[in-house]
Amino acid sequence: MDTNLPASSNPRVVIIGCGFAGLRLAKELRHQPVQVVVIDRNNYHNFQPLLYQVATGALEADSIAYPIRKIFAGQKNFFYRMADVQRVDPANNMVQTSVGDIRYDHLVLATGSLTNFFGIESIEKNAMQIKSIPNALNLRSFIFQNFEKALLTENPEEKQALMNIVVVGGGPTGVEISGSLAEMRRHVLPKDYPELDLERMQIFLVEAGAELLGPMSKKSQADALRYLNELGVNVRLNTSIKKFENCRAYYSETEFIPTENLVWAAGVNGAAVPGLPDEVVARNKRITVNLWNQVQGYDNIFAIGDVANMVTEEMPRGLPMLAPVAQQQAEHLAKNFERLRRGEQPLPFVYTNKGVMAIVSRNKAVVDLPKDVHFNGIFGWLTWLFVHLMTLVGFRNKVVALVDWAFSYFSSDQALRLIIRPFSRRDVKDDQGKKKAEHMTATPEYNPTPPAIQTPATEVRG
Ligand SMILES: Cc1cc2nc3c(=O)[nH]c(=O)nc-3n(C[C@H](O)[C@H](O)[C@H](O)COP(=O)(O)OP(=O)(O)OC[C@H]3O[C@@H](n4cnc5c(N)ncnc54)[C@H](O)[C@@H]3O)c2cc1C
Incomplete structure (x- = not known):
């Protein structure tokens, strides 16, 4: 056929x-x-660099995706099969x-x-990832679902685990999502959850290496770390998460961070x-x-x-x-x-590095350009916004993203926090879209209610 x-x-x-x-x-x-x-x-092109903004409610999923058939409408030699x-x-x-x-x-x-889960089964089964639009929507839903649950529980350990978020991987994705979550904690969650003590909510960024933003300049690495510290993100360098089960992200055999929400951005x-x-x-x-x-x-x-x-x-x-x-x-x-x-010799590829950048939060981004040019702060942030707006596919998407960003900036709010896609870990699919339900239900050790406090394990706070 x-x-x-x-x-x-x-x-x-x-x-x-x-x-x-x-x-x-x-x-x-x-x-x-x-x-x-x-x-x-998928019948759409996915603009992955902005996935974390969908996950944290800053952008609609529709504004970072564009239908493939629409992109190529009018191109006579083009055919698409989903x-x-x-x-x-x-x-x-x-x-x-x-x-x-x-x-x-x-x-x-x-x-x-x-x-890349590096073969760690408990993380592959239980962590959230951020590679696709469904992943981003799941993450958004899961965080808000857990806040709703945190309101209901009387158990302080469980409440803490439901509110804590651990992001693993200090590359651009980990830095960007941690910064965005910290802004959400500061500006959005207090309005929605006045009954919760958000001072207790901890955002951890865990990186196995000695610095954040590995491939970027030392200056950008230091600036990003400083920005995250200012936002109250707990950055743990030289630390690896080794397993994630029973609402605990273990960084050694006995030491763990209590959390329901582990975002795995540690590699591909x-x-x-x-x-x-x-x-x-x-x-x-x-x-x-x-x-x-x-x-x-x-x-x-x-x-x-x-x-x-x-x-x-x-x-x-x-x-x-x-x-x-x-x-x-x-x-x-x-x-x-x-x-x-034309019967000519093909030419070898030469990569032209036009620069790399990462955003941490409003008015805070780091940019490395060729020839050792670095800048940060609001100028870096404006550069980041401009480049991402220009590279988004489709005029409508550019307009929607600009409106969403302007709304968030001037109101210090994010409009998008609907749990329209309630997520349970049993919904997890692998990257081919095949359900992992069997896999998940066969994980008896994962117990969404954290065990009582008198465990020998050491708990990280603050
Ligand atoms: C969260 C995140 C943030 C990022 N931020 C940045 C950034 O700020 N700057 C930057 O430069 N890069 C960034 N990247 C990396 C960048 O997105 C990738 O380098 C880029 O997407 C690679 O393009 P690609 O076409 O090779 O693959 P993709 O863009 O991943 O496209 C692959 C396509 O193949 C399809 N596909 C895969 N396998 C199959 C199959 N078997 N059958 C049918 N279809 C299949 C997928 O559905 C997908 O549409 C980021 C990535 C992520 C995940």
Whole structure:
């Protein structure tokens, strides 16, 4: 079955994934004599850098997603199939999907990344992650559900665990979500929950390394730490969460932070699709590519974006998993397709670093530009806002985001705290969307009511 794709005399380029990389490539191919087939399990493009704002109620989910078909309306050589790609079959130039097999002439893997739980089962089962819009909405619901529960319980230990939030991973996502939660604690929760003593609510940011924002400059790292301290976030460096069960995030065999809410932002792996030989699947499950984004050993299979492991002299551990890398590789690959069509030699990819930034809270962001240029504070914050607004897909989304941000800024409030998607851990799905219910219910040790206080374990406070 060829999923009713029309026959074409032009070669077919199948792109798996319509994230930053897949979307840009499909657009860049609009004037080339190829049939572009995009496959994605979601019928929308998800702007991941703003997921944490959906999770903390600052933005609507709709304003960071855009329907794929609408993005490409009018592009004659474009076709989309909503499907999960299960396997690549390079011997037959086919991909096996949940809606049938699709043949390709050129295949581009742009499947992004998945949360890396480092094999810690209790964390995979019980922690919240923030990789998709459903994840972000679940997190938002879960936090507010737990506040509603905190009102009802008389048990002080349980109340504390329901209110505490532990964010694991001091990269940009962990820093951004911790800052945003601290603002929520300061401006939103006191209005909604005057019956709760919010002084008791603790937000922890736990990082295994010695600093936050690992790849950024020392100055930005120090500024981010200072901002988080000012917001009252408990930053724990050189600390690893080893397991999460019975409402306890353990950082040693006996020491733990009592919490119901653990957000895991400690790392990602490439979302490699099965079917390619093991040799091409590198560290972190990324697919090894050469400087032309070609998958090792194949002329007609390419990988771009987070899933591609491209090692360069400057970056021996592979290019960073960032949106600009994904977009630049996509643009470059489109140009190389054109060069090959004209019988010219393809050119190697060179990454242009235009800078990195992270926001901590209102008026507080850190920005590193090339040539050791750093700035922070309100100027950094305005830069962050401008860049993210400009890169959001769709005019409506830009307007909605701007209105939501302006509302939050001037009212010190966030309009979006509806529990419209009540979440229970039994709803947890894996990244392929398969339910993990069986897995979850088979976790008898997870008891949402914390045990009594007289345990030998040490509890962290403040
Ligand atoms: C919370 C968060 C914050 C971030 N903040 C920043 C930031 O501030 N700046 C920055 O530069 N980067 C940031 N990033 C990283 C950035 O989002 C990624 O580098 C970028 O999304 C990579 O683009 P991609 O196209 O490779 O993958 P993605 O954008 O992840 O797209 C992959 C697509 O493939 C689809 N897909 C995957 N597997 C399959 C399959 N088997 N079948 C069908 N479809 C499939 C997915 O549905 C998805 O649409 C952030 C990431 C996260 C999670």
